[in-house]
Amino acid sequence: MTISTKYIGLDVHRDTISIAVADEARNREIRFFGTVANDGEALHKALTSIGKDGATLKVCYESGPCGFVIHRFLTKLGIDCVVISPSSMPRRPNDRVKTDRRDAQTLARLLRAGELTAVWVPDEAHEAIRDVVRARRQAKQELVSAKNTLKSFLLRHDRRFPGKAIWGRMHWRWLSDQRFAFPHQQFVYEEYKRASRNWRSAATAWSRCWPLAPIVTALQALRGIKFIAAVTLVAAIGDLHRFDSPKQLMAWLGLVPAEHSSGTRTRRGELTRTGNAAARAILIESAWQYRYPAREGRALRERNARLPDHIRAIAWKAQTRLCAKFLLRPSALQATKMGQESNASMSGMTRDVFG
Numbered sequence: 001m002t003i004s005t006k007y008i009g010l011d012v013h014r015d016t017i018s019i020a021v022a023d024e025a026r027n028r029e030i031r032f033f034g035t036v037a038n039d040g041e042a043l044h045k046a047l048t049s050i051g052k053d054g055a056t057l058k059v060c061y062e063s064g065p066c067g068f069v070i071h072r073f074l075t076k077l078g079i080d081c082v083v084i085s086p087s088s089m090p091r092r093p094n095d096r097v098k099t100d101r102r103d104a105q106t107l108a109r110l111l112r113a114g115e116l117t118a119v120w121v122p123d124e125a126h127e128a129i130r131d132v133v134r135a136r137r138q139a140k141q142e143l144v145s146a147k148n149t150l151k152s153f154l155l156r157h158d159r160r161f162p163g164k165a166i167w168g169r170m171h172w173r174w175l176s177d178q179r180f181a182f183p184h185q186q187f188v189y190e191e192y193k194r195a196s197r198n199w200r201s202a203a204t205a206w207s208r209c210w211p212l213a214p215i216v217t218a219l220q221a222l223r224g225i226k227f228i229a230a231v232t233l234v235a236a237i238g239d240l241h242r243f244d245s246p247k248q249l250m251a252w253l254g255l256v257p258a259e260h261s262s263g264t265r266t267r268r269g270e271l272t273r274t275g276n277a278a279a280r281a282i283l284i285e286s287a288w289q290y291r292y293p294a295r296e297g298r299a300l301r302e303r304n305a306r307l308p309d310h311i312r313a314i315a316w317k318a319q320t321r322l323c324a325k326f327l328l329r330p331s332a333l334q335a336t337k338m339g340q341e342s343n344a345s346m347s348g349m350t351r352d353v354f355g
Contacts, residue, residue: 006050008033009107010061011100012070017043020104021050022112030105038066040073047079060111060118062086068121082111082118087274090115120238125210133235136228137278150193154178212239220303221315224289229282236279253280290322 004024011018019033033050036042051057059074059081074081090110110116122130147167154160159178163170175193180186210216212234219230243249250256253275257268273280296304296316304312 004053004055006055006057007108007112008047008050008057008059009104009109009111010059010070011104011107012038012061012064012066013100014038014066016100017070018100018104019046019050020101020108022105022108024112026112030108032101032105035100043070043073044077047074056080058082058111060084060107060116062089062107063119068127071121072124082116083121084116085119088117120242122238126212126235126238129210129231130235133232133278137232150175153189215240218307218311221300221307221311222286223300223315223319224286225282226303229286232282233279236276251275253283255280255283287322290319291326292323294320294323 006024007022009020009022011020015038016035017038018035020030021033022028022030033046036046047057047059057079059079061070061081061083063083063085068083071081071083084107089106107116157180161171161174163174165171178189180189216227216230216234219225219233220227225233237249237253240249243252247256251272251274254271254273255275256272258270258272259266259268261267271280294316304315
């Protein structure tokens with residue numbers, strides 16, 4: 001007896017999961033199983049009912065705010081489950097009807113047709129590092145907002161710092177000496193100041209037990225990439241071995257030009273920006289460090305002191321190549337091209353660190 005395969009699409013929401021089933025035969029109609037509670041026990045019971053005839057189950061759902069909890073739950077049960085990106089779902093331009101039932105059926109149909117691309121699912125330790133990186137990025141954004149609010153408050157009351165460099169030691173001492181006539185006004189000022197100081201001291205907590213810690217250390221050999229930038233890149237990208245070439249990594253990060261070509265006409269536009277925005281911004285900002293002549297400053301030498309010679313050699317080779325590219329290429333393409341070359345250097349370092 002041949003064991004059939006059933007393809008299952010899950011439309012996941014906070015409270016409910018809509019389930020659709022597509023049989024292995026392409027001519028069979030995709031049926032809607034029903035809606036269950038977003039609970040492990042309820043989902044397991046539904047999948048057990050679907051596979052009671054001994055069929056092999058293949059499950060997929062879109063990544064979203066519910067994270068990868070369902071993927072990990074089903075993987076522990078031995079059920080093949082993939083998570084796909086919502087942006088990779090093909091949409092018909094004239095399709096104006098969207099329901100949970102239709103979304104689940106579409107997922108089941110596309111999974112059976114093999115037209116879905118699974119995203120990389122991090123383990124729980126890696127996801128914890130991602131949470132730290134996201135928290136720090138949000139803290140930095142709130143820090144900027146808190147500082148701007150404090151400066152606006154002082155300007156409204158004609159309080160002007162006599163020095164030049166703000167947010168330094170002398171500036172914070174001057175802020176501490178400010179007094180206002182009304183107690184409630186002083187309270188508002190102290191609240192603004194406290195918010196600025198708290199976010200100013202926000203730091204990134206991170207574990208040395210992270211399996212990708214060696215690549216974070218190795219990436220800091222590259223000019224323009226320090227600890228925070230390296231952690232952000234590795235947390236966003238994950239295991240670089242999943243990319244077959246630097247070109248795939250560039251496309252995943254959105255550092256390739258958009259293209260709309262037809263016939264003999266070739267038209268390329270701006271960057272696609274389809275990947276992780278934080279990683280892409282880090283690479284572009286780091287790439288601008290290569291507009292200066294190639295050199296190893298004291299801070300870079302100190303970071304590289306404990307690194308193996310072959311990793312330092314890769315970093316120096318990348319620096320000389322990128323600095324030369326900045327001088328040779330048109331100014332409008334410099335940051336983009338250097339970001340792409342940085343990806344190639346990252347891939348080379350990954351091969352040397354992890355083998």
